Structure formats: structure tokens, C-alpha cells
Amino acid sequence: MNxxxxxxxxxxxxxxxxxxxVQKTFDQQSKKAILSECKNEIPTKGIPSIMDEYxxxxxxxxxxxxxxxxxxxxHDQMAQSxxxxxxLIKDWLPLLDVSY
Incomplete structure (x- = not known):
């Protein structure tokens, strides 16, 4: 912030x-934190056969x-995927919150 x-x-x-x-920076950090939380909720352990099968x-x-x-x-990343x-998002620019 400084x-x-x-x-x-x-x-x-x-x-x-x-x-x-400052608010814009907080909003960006909040989006990253939410994404990280969502990714961490996806189970990746206990699925040893994924690599062997797929x-x-x-x-x-x-x-x-x-x-x-x-x-x-x-392995964890591939299992998570x-x-x-x-x-399919055809018009993705509005998702970036970019102002022209």
C-alpha cells in the first residue's frame, strides 16, 4: 500500500x-484469495490411480x-484438473474489468 x-x-x-x-489493489488481492481458496477445496490426495488410468x-x-x-x-495438479x-466464454474482455 505504501x-x-x-x-x-x-x-x-x-x-x-x-x-x-488502494481499493482496486484490495479487490485484485481479494479475487486471488478467493481463487486460491477454491483451488484448495478441490481434493487431490487419495486418488493414486489417476496417473495410472489417465x-x-x-x-x-x-x-x-x-x-x-x-x-x-x-500429480496433485493433474488430479485437480x-x-x-x-x-466456453466467447466474450471474455468484460471479465477482466478493463476500462478503456
Whole structure:
């Protein structure tokens, strides 16, 4: 927050502009926290057969090149990916909250 205040606050700046920037940063951090919480709720442990059933050839390659800790993280990520529901979004720019 100090960086935002230093960057946005000068002799000609309005306090409302600084508040808007701080709020924007809080909103972005909040979105990241919500996404992280959602990802952490998806179970990835206790599903050892996913790699064997769906990705056996890839698992062989990963085991050859990755250390065990990184391999486990990769396994968890791949297991987690099977829990996603996807939809095609054709007009995604409004989702970015970008003002032109």
C-alpha cells in the first residue's frame, strides 16, 4: 500500500484517486484469495490411480525428469484438473474489468 500511496500521491493528486487505487489493489488481492481458496477445496490426495488410468505415458516421463517433491505437486495438479467444469466464454474482455 505504501508503494501505491507514494506512486499516486503528489501535490496535484486527490485523496479520492489514492483511495480508488488502494481499493482496486484490495479487490485484485481479494479475487486471488478467493481463487486460491477454491483451488484448495478441490481434493487431490487419495486418488493414486489417476496417473495410472489417465496419464500412464506422461507419468513415466515425469518420473524420469522430476524430483519426488515436484513430481507429487505435478500429480496433485493433474488430479485437480479433472475436477474442473469448463464452459466456453466467447466474450471474455468484460471479465477482466478493463476500462478503456
Amino acid at each position: 508503494k501505491i500511496i507514494k506512486d499516486k500521491l503528489n501535490r496535484s493528486s486527490c485523496l479520492t484517486d489514492v483511495v480508488k487505487e 496419464f500412464p505415458e506422461l507419468d513415466k516421463i515425469l518420473r524420469e525428469y522430476l524430483i519426488p517433491q515436484i513430481l507429487q505437486k505435478q 479433472l475436477y474442473y467444469d469448463t464452459i
